[in-house]
Amino acid sequence: MSEKISGDILEWLTKEDERFSLRKLGLYTDINKAVEDLGSSAYREADESYSEWKQRVLAHFYEQTGFSSFYSQNRGEKLFKRGIRSLLKAKLSDMFHHSEQTDTDKYIAPDHDTISYSLSEENFERISEEHLSGEIQDTLEISSICNSALKQNYPLAEEYVIDHLQTNDSFYWEKVYLRLKPMVEGFSYQMSGSNAQDQTYDIWSDTCMIINTAVTEKRLSQPCHAKDIISYAVGIIKNKNRELLKGIKKGRNISLDQVSYKVEYSPDENFFNREEAAPQNFSSQNPTVTNYIDITDEVDIRNHMVLALYNEKHPLHQALISGYEEAVGLLFEHYIDGVSYDDIVIKRMGHLPEKEMIKNVARVRQEVKRVKERLIKRFIKLIKNDRR
Amino acid sequence: MSRHLDSHTIFRYVSNRMTPQDETSVQEHISECSKCRAAVEKYRALAAGLEPDASRVQPRFRLICKSTLFRVAASLIIVGGITFTIINTRPKSLPIQSGHDSGAILSTDTYQPETYQPGTQKADTTSTESDTLATAPVYYTPEK
């Protein structure tokens, strides 16, 4: 097999392993041997597209390694489920970005985010149970089953989302709360000229509690729609801001008539997507990377830290490595360039007597270990400061 | 896919945030482009280096529990982090159901930082590279 072909196949299998943890779960032990074992079936046929070639080779690979029984044994494993979940989320994200915006998202999803195409744990388990519990030959089949399962179930109906809000499902409420945050900041900025975080935080917090109670206790007119929820929220936010104006801004001559929103119960359509209602200095409007990190997920934190470390243009890169530049250099040299600790010492200090050499290698090793720990601690701290 | 991969595309590729179709496009590109292939490999090497105790063979659960990252994250989340999580992601004193709380706070699956426009609802995935890093983190170019 030529180096080029084995290189391509190695990449496909590495990617499959990255998603489904195939090696860790025991589908194969040696990836290079797995490639070798493909033999002549690995060659690309003259009339095959790249994608067709990949699919054929992967199908052959999975048949050869007995994926079907591997799947039935491992489909409940946490690592394997993580792979399926990531696949579903990637497909949902793709659907979201290629679909018309739903009313649910228009009114109650956070900016750039979706409720209609979101995957709750409940939905993940249901899709897994209903669609992925039978016999499966390979990951191509998993992907195609996921496609049809998602087509059947998404976008989530507005009614479904409202039902879950009414039963106080925090998965959906978290998104609504995030939607309300920039709205509160927008109104406060326009109505009282205030963007003091304490004040807006209190208004946001109160609004969330009131709206949650109104929905879960079904105080809004039924059947309730996403638009009703946001309308109600707008009314609350406005009233809260009036209170703020009366109290904190007493004596300042601000006419509420000048405020462009006339809404009490029905929202001013113009509010949505108004640029002035989303000034860039509003913390919750800043497209910070960290707002999208799942702090409860160790892997997600690490993935984002690798990106911040790797990409010099990343908004957190400088803050992450500041003061550790030299140690980060060592880290890169060792892990990215593959230079051994011995060679790093030789490069910096030349050939040393054995004792000195051992001492310095240990020092470099310790420095790399320490900087890894420090970077992780600092990254978590940066997330904490960056998320508001 | 004709242009080189940027780091956010590599991040999405390596961290399983792409559809299989998009993964194939990346693979077809790196099959011909040694520069991007090297970039992907470097990214993976760094990620592997930062894995907690990557070289030691242990049951996965114990590995995670023993990792520094886990301990730091866990102590932050459990001890100080309860306050932090509440302060930062959730309004005060809200009724929270116990069963659906973890991981529900944030979505990692739909974020498109390069396409951010204040006041718009939905990201446009057809946007391309921009040099406006000063106002928004522009470092990701989806390439179809």
Ligand SMILES: [Zn+2]
């Ligand atoms: Zn390239």
